[in-house]
Amino acid sequence: MSTRNFHALRGLLNDVGAVDQVGIDERVAKFATRSIKKNAKVFGLKLAVTMVDLTTLEGKDTPGKIASLCQKALRPHDATDIPPTAAVCVYPSMVKHAAKHLRGTPVKIASVAAAFPSSQTPLRTRIAEVRAAVADGADEIDMVINRGAFLAGELQLVQDEISAVLEACGDRTLKVILETSELETYDNIRAASFLAMRVLRPGDFIKTSTGKTSANATPGNNQVMLEAIRDHFLATGIEIAMKPAGGIRTAKQALHFLVAVKETLGDAWLTNTRYRFGASALLNDLVRQLVKEKTGAYQAPYTFSESSSAY
């Protein structure tokens, strides 16, 4: 690592400010003590349903699997008052299959692209993949940053690559995955958030994880990124959206993430154009809780499967 690059990271941190890990962890522990009951719970659960990017990212995905996933996204439950999800999130090769079911519906098609999840291919290959996904009908592109370059201190390269992918997206929404578990420290997560946000357009996302590493979205890294979004908004007026992904399986977790949004960014971010959950199993737990709120009783466990492969 060259000295100059080291200074680049140090300089960025000096610019955007450091994060204290103990303090962040204490802050998010407080969100988990909020008691969400009755109408507030129903509102929160429904809001969370509308924010789900219903995801399948498996080697064994088939057009058939995508078809049932799309149906689930459009109509998560036979109760008609449960809204559709925000989007489905699939690999680029599955975009055209998803498009058959979702074109003309409110559910968007998100595609991971740009050598997901490693990003370890030549840039031109990644760009070509993004263009292909867009051409097949993807509304939103989820890319992952070049962590190798970031950790080597090549910050300009990381940012330039984000810009290049952004250009390939055209008018489609871009979600920039930081892969927080590989950046490891909250300082790095904050720095990488700013690196991305400074080239993004209003309404583009920063996103925690690919879901392909051992640790994914946590209340802590969600909070660091929400505070980065807040500071960037207050400094520039640009509203960046946020997507925690991976590891959010229960309705209770989702509500605590939403409490963090409410108390950090306020009401304007409590909408699926500003906040999403990258999740699969979460949807059924949200539905389970909504049905429980309505009927007063939990339904049998087999009523809502835990596994998203059974959607």
Next chain:
Amino acid sequence: MPVKKSTCPAARELLFGDLWEYDPAPESAPAFIEPRYGLFINGKFVAPKTKKYFDSISPRNEEKLSEIALAGAADVDAAYQAASAAFTSWSKLPGTERAKYLFRIARLLQDRAREFAVAETLDGGKPITESRDFDVPMAAAHFFYHAGWADKLGYVTPGRKLTPLGVVGQIIPWNFPLLMLAWKLAPALATGNTVVLKPAETTSITALKFASILQDAGLPPGVVNIVTGAGETGAAVVNHPLAAKIAFTGSTEVGKSIQRALAGTGKRLTLELGGKTANIIFEDAPLDQAVEGIINGIFFNQGHVCCAGSRLLVQESVAGQILSKLKIRLKSLRTGDPLDKNTDVGAINSQAQLDRIRELVACGVAEGAELYQPDCELPKKGFYFPPTLFSKVAMSHRIARDEIFGPVLSILTFRTPEEAGEKANNTCYGLSAGVWTDKGSRILKMSAALKAGIVWANSFNKFDPASPFGGYRESGLGREGGKQGLLDYANLIQVP
């Protein structure tokens, strides 16, 4: 096509509105408060010889909770006689046996944690989340910790033996009624003393409920006696000839009068008094976490904390940023019914305290400091005060010098580390301080320069039974907790 919202750079404000308002979430567990409490003397509840009772009201809604016995000099004397009689056998009990009682007390308190938390909130006005997550668990932790000491007293000071002092008179304040009781009782009992304890007159209920735990634990009669009342009862506790030591937590003014009263009597004394803690924010600090620390430092327990970070010292270069972050943070701080699980700032303990806070805030405005209070709807009944920031405060202002003991923060600025230390130490108090910086060496340098019993680094209001707590100058003398706290309840005898 995704909708791209156009932004309006003019309106860079965050809206903390009611789009997703939390429904009321009141804690519903019963507190089991008796309609009337006697005095707890010699293991039994007895009627006061004064035949007088006073009302205990809830600051939450000004409703009467119970009637509390008013102890006169004769009652206090009875308590001391009982404690003195119990001392003979209690002090001779092997440490392992005393430890068993302390363990039992801690476990019984844990078993009834929810009930005690609700009672503490009803009686004192603190948010239920604080009594549930801090006061009651910490009180139990102090009994557990000191149970561990009871059988190891022979090893605390090599070459010297710890012996108990005798009957200890203890007077505790209204801000952490149960926790202060634990801080006082646990080390006294572990070292083999017996106790006459007086809770504050506005918050006697959890101490009296605690007496039932002592009964359930089978603690021998007379080892702990609880007398209730106001200043006169306190004076009787202080001046009783059988007292070997007085331990007091409360205001500096009363502490001074106790010290005068005890001069020349040979009684030991520990005092834990007021403070005007400086919380120092350097420009390289992690600002958002510092803001959380500031909020926790001053609004924890409505600022009714002797070590509350009531004087914020911010480096000038980040003062504007800190102030605007604080204002944003205050918008999501919830003030209201302390029994609601989503309340962050509860009720002020009493009308008298509310009046004092109002007076000092009016004084701050009159002296020219800039006041900020968020829009918040306060309950109509009960004692409430909104979280308050004062910026542009100077060292000469009264709000920078007097302890307010309420949710009111005075913000001052500094330019260099030396100036920060100078301003922080420019007070008659010396209880605690906070230092926020990313630079480790500066933490060490500042903590040496600050005249305070406790210095928190990049954190605030951290407590642990193993960590001695106490101040110097007009913040008191002696320590509570840890080995140092233990030694304040014992004589050291040279072993030949």
